[in-house]
Amino acid sequence: MKTSAKFTAFFFVAAALLTSLSLVSAADTKPLALTKDNFATSTAKGVVLVDFWAEWCGPCKMIAPAIEELAKDYHGKAVIAKVDIDSNPELAQKYQIRAIPNLKILKDGKVVDEIVGLADKKEIEKKLKKHLR
DSSP: OOHHHHHHHHHHHHHHHHHHHHHHHHHHTSOEEOOTTTHHHHHSSSEEEEEEEOTTOHHHHHHHHHHHHHHHHTTTTSEEEEEETTTOHHHHHHTTOOSSSEEEEEETTEEEEEEESOOOHHHHHHHHHHHHO
């Protein structure tokens, strides 16, 4: 194999590896979708911010970008997650969701804080940081 062919092959392998790493990284920084099947195990340890929401909810759509940003900002420090209450009514009932958006902060499986209604990123972050200490 000629040197230029080796370089080209190396370049494509390196590019593919970097692309796959960035895809994994991007996927890890999205909010975790929680369901009745993974809720208990996903919230059992550490700090977890759970956004209880619904597709038809206007304020939920307004708060969504802040939740996405927090997932990136707190990657490795806290889990940022979402529960679609229409697909998971048993979780909405268990956590007494009466209005949405409803953000619950869990620490080691127990609810330690809550924000009901529309909130900005700073307000959410302030409460989240309080439980990361």
